[in-house]
Amino acid sequence: MKAKRVSLDDIAKALGVSKATVSFVLNGRGDEFNISKKKQELIHEKAKELQYVPNFFAKSLRQGETKTIGLVLADISNPFYAEMCKIIQETLYSKGYNTFIVNTNDDKELEKTLMRELIQRSIDGMIISPCNTIDALIPILHETHIPVVFSDRPGDENADFVGIDNMKEASLLIGKFKNKPKKILAISQHDTSIQTISERLQGLKDASKKSGIELVHINLSSERKEALAQVKNELSNHVDAIIPLNNMVALATLGILQELKINVPNDVKLISFDDHEVFSFMTPSVTALRQPVNKIAAISVERMMERLKESQVPGKHQLLECEFMERGSH
Amino acid sequence: MKAKRVSLDDIAKALGVSKATVSFVLNGRGDEFNISKKKQELIHEKAKELQYVPNFFAKSLRQGETKTIGLVLADISNPFYAEMCKIIQETLYSKGYNTFIVNTNDDKELEKTLMRELIQRSIDGMIISPCNTIDALIPILHETHIPVVFSDRPGDENADFVGIDNMKEASLLIGKFKNKPKKILAISQHDTSIQTISERLQGLKDASKKSGIELVHINLSSERKEALAQVKNELSNHVDAIIPLNNMVALATLGILQELKINVPNDVKLISFDDHEVFSFMTPSVTALRQPVNKIAAISVERMMERLKESQVPGKHQLLECEFMERGSH
DNA sequence: AAAATTTACTAAATCGTTTTACTAAATCGT
DNA sequence: ACGATTTAGTAAAACGATTTAGTAAATTTT
Structure with a gap:
């Protein structure tokens, strides 16, 4: 038929x-x-x-190039990645390339499978925000010889990377509170082994030690009740400032604070590492460190284009500055 | 090299x-x-x-199928579509299919080009949330004979569609306010010609007429200053309830109300058509009508699988019920 | 008017698979 | 021991494009 x-x-x-x-x-x-x-x-x-x-396949088969870049994202429902994805796709398109987007859901096994799937499709290059340590990815990347650009989350030393300096930015963040806090609570959620998260935490540790501020860290439970207890417990231990380690954690934290009837910024100050489009609409509006997502996206594509022209240039790490979004929660 | x-x-x-x-x-x-x-x-x-x-291409070329479904989305940075995208990709993957995602940015020309791109890649089927009226798409869809499922936004009469009954849901929404409002302001933004938006508006019109409630509608200016003036003007004309016609408009509206120092729900009630993950974290939490996004996604894939088996079954419109998320703004 | 060049094409190889049709050798049944 | 069947493969066509090498006819050059 x-x-x-x-x-x-x-x-x-x-x-x-x-x-x-x-x-x-x-x-x-x-x-x-x-x-x-x-x-x-x-x-x-x-x-x-x-x-x-x-027939695109017949053409690609013959010509050996696909004019397609694979984009491997950890979580497309996170607005940061959604925005990055949108800009990368637009930019690539304007340069005559299509984008094959896959979402790994921060699942390492799925990531491997999807990357293989992309390589099978003879993509010309890959832009990737790896789940985690890239150890598992190395063998896969060695199966192919296409250019790879790591975006937002670094890969190995001599591969291209476009993102921010999480340690530096985190350590600077501590100085941003209007009044120097006595004890800061850093909050993460899910997988702490994600490199960006552990770098941010390390930055906070270094800076707090230098400035004599106490720092504690919790990894939020996925059980609502338990999470509430975790936060409540820390607050009763004299925490007077909170730094959620990304935007989604910030939202979760704010929900918990609301339920605990803790007032921000009176009872506790808060600065989010990572911005979110809704932070300015909330009460109070949420102070945040904004990653330059459009620059990250644009420069990632730029690097990719260079790589596609001459593959033998050495890897370059490009670190961009964050922007401090001064709002009402700190 | x-x-x-x-x-x-x-x-x-x-x-x-x-x-x-x-x-x-x-x-x-x-x-x-x-x-x-x-x-x-x-x-x-x-x-x-x-x-x-x-080599996937050689294989596809020979076998005539790609085990790939194209997913055409209007705006991937809208959490509703992001979530839909995520679920569709997961579900398709579990059935042995890959997903080729493209983002049209609600741009009709881009939509046409990207659809052609997908067809060139011999995708086995297409799931699509069309920008707008599908008139322009018909000729493209006729170029190919692959199964198409319209998701969230309907296509033509005898094509498969999975979504909600926007008119019915909108008309029911008017009865959800705790106290019957006197004058409702419906707010849209950007393109009013998007079918779902105009259906929602029509539903509100019908229901307001029946229940003797006055209804006005504005399309929010993209100029911040002008938008503020628009809302201020309507409020001074005795509007006591607001229905933003989707979640993004709701966020924009809340921002404007905050800047105007209008208190919700004291000065004006608000129910959003379309939910957003952050609505429960806001002050007050935002009452909203939640579209069953995971069902829409799952059933879209189901329809696609049926179509792929036997292409000659008649088109089916599957309308799902929304869920009323009772929170603090109405 | 013969040689050289240009015009306007075409035949066939090629990309990397899958799959059909075929074959030579081994084993089986009686 | 003879034909029939099974085993263990292989050769070649096919998918649909691109591209190289070639060619006959027309035109230009000398």
């Missing part, structure tokens, strides 16, 4: 010319190959009439 | 067997074709040793 697609050969036969001629003309190289204007017109007409759609 | 990939033939030559044999074995059909255990093992070993990755 499947109506097969119209092929080059169908057009060629309908007009009594060769496939080569049709191919030349439809690729805009008719003049170059001395195809007469009349015949060119005829071919274009016939192609339209038959609703010819070139 | 480009190191070409290892092919079936490389393995075949290395072992002195035919390509066919290698293909049979690597596809797990070695027994079926009476390939000896010893040879099978040898082939698997060699494949691993040479890090063989099958």
Whole structure:
């Protein structure tokens, strides 16, 4: 029942010319190959009439390139990645590339499988925010020789990376409270082994030690009740400032504080590492450190384009500055 | 410089067997074709040793199917679509399909181009939330004969559709305020021609007429100052309830109300058509009508799987019920 | 008018798989 | 021991494009 697609050969036969001629003309190289204007017109007409759609696979198979970049994201429902994804796709598109987006859900096994899937599709390059340590990815990346750009989360030393300096930014963050806090609570959620999260935590540790501020850290339970107890417990131990280690954790934390009837910023100050589009609409508005997501996206694509031209340039780590969004919670 | 990939033939030559044999074995059909255990093992070993990755294009070209579904979304940075996207991708993956996601940004031209791109890639089917009226898409969809499922936003009458009954849900929404309002302000933003938005508006119009409630509608300016003036003006005209026509508009509206120092729900009540993960964290928490996004996603995939099996079944419109999230703003 | 060049094409190889049709050798049934 | 069947494969066509090498006819050059 499947109506097969119209092929080059169908057009060629309908007009009594060769496939080569049709191919030349439809690729805009008719003049170059001395195809007469009349015949060119005829071919274009016939192609339209038959609703010819070139078979991308046949083309890629022959040409060995796909003009497609794979984009491997950890969590597409996080607005940070959603925005990054949107910009990367737009930018790549403007350069004649398509984007194959996959979402790993921070699941290492799925990440491996999806990366293999992308490589099978002969993508020309890959932009990736790895789940975690990239140890598991190395063998996969060695199966292929396509350029890889790590975005937001670093890969190995000599691979391209575009993102922020999490340690530095975190350590600077401590100085941003209006009044120097006595005891800071850093909060994470889910997997603490994610490199960006542990770097942020390390930055906070270093800076708090230097400035004589006490620092505690909890990893929020996924059980609501337990999470409430965790936070309540820390607050009763004289915590006067909170730094959630990313935007989603910040939202969860704010929900918990609300339920505990803790007032921000009166009872406790809060600065979120990572911004969220809704922070400015909340009461109080949430002070946050904003990662330059559009720059990260744009520069990632730029790096990729360079790599695609000459693959032997050494890896470059590009660290961008964050912006402090001064609002009402600190 | 480009190191070409290892092919079936490389393995075949290395072992002195035919390509066919290698293909049979690597596809797990070695027994079926009476390939000896010893040879099978040898082939698997060699494949691993040479890090063989099958060329997906060659395979698809030969087999005529790609096990890939195209997913065309209007705005991936809207959490509703992001979530839908995530679930659709997961569900399709569990059924052995990959997902090719594209983001149209509600741009009709881009939508057409991207759809063509997908069709060129011989996707087996397409799940789509069209920008707008699908008139422009019809010719494109006729270029191909792959199954199409419209998700969240309807396509034409006899195509599959999975979503909600926007008119009905909107008209029911008016009865949800704790106290019957006198004058409701419906707010949209950007393109009012999006079908779901105009259906919601129509539903509100019908219901307000029946229940003797006055209804006004504005389309929010993208100029912040102008938008503030628009809302202020309506409020001074005795509006006592607001219904933003989707979640993003709700966020924008809340921002404006905050800047105008209008208290919700004391000065004005608000119910959002469309939920957002942050609504429960806000002060006051935002009452909203929640679309069953996971059901929409799951059923969309289900429909697609049925279509892929037998393409000649008549189109089905599947309308799901929304859930009223009773919170503090109404 | 013969040689050289240009014009307007075409035939066939190629990319890397899958799959059909075929074959030689081994084993089986009687 | 003879034909029949099974075993263990192989060769070659096919998918649909691109591209190289070639060619006959027309035109230009000398």
